[in-house]
Amino acid sequence: MSGLDQYKVAAAQRVTEVNAREITPGNPQPMLRSVVSLEYWVDRGGNVTRVALYRSNGDHEAERIAIASLRRASPLPAPSRALVDSSGRVRAVETWLFNNDGRYQLRSVAAPQIDGQ
Incomplete structure (x- = not known):
């Protein structure tokens, strides 16, 4: 696992801890x-x-929840010096997986999805 991937796991764990009420317990649903x-x-x-929408299916409520959960979790763990670029920052992309009830898991730390068959 790369240094950036390790950092994304640590950041996702922080988001999960801070937003525990919103996290899907167990496995995300199949669809x-x-x-x-x-x-x-x-x-x-x-x-x-800085936060920017990278990809979405157009569910504006889910987008709002994802952005708010990331901002609530700040500060995230401090990145290692090796990850910081010349502007003094690290760039990462994380994915929120939303169930029908509005709860979610972050892909970097998510349990496998339930088999839909």
Whole structure:
């Protein structure tokens, strides 16, 4: 696992801890309500400095929930010096997997989806 992938796992664990009430327990359902990917930048201290919608199926409520959950979790763990670029930030993309009830898991730490068969 690359250094960035390890960082994404640590960041996803932080988002999951801070937003525990919104997390899907167990496995995500086979046909997800929404999949939202966010591109985000973190400074040397772990502060989320920018968030942008990277990919979505157009579910604006899920997009809002994903962005809010990431902002609530800031500061994230401080990135290693090796990950920080010349602007002093790390760029990552994370994906939120939403069940029909509006709860979610983050792909970097998600349990496998339930087999739909």
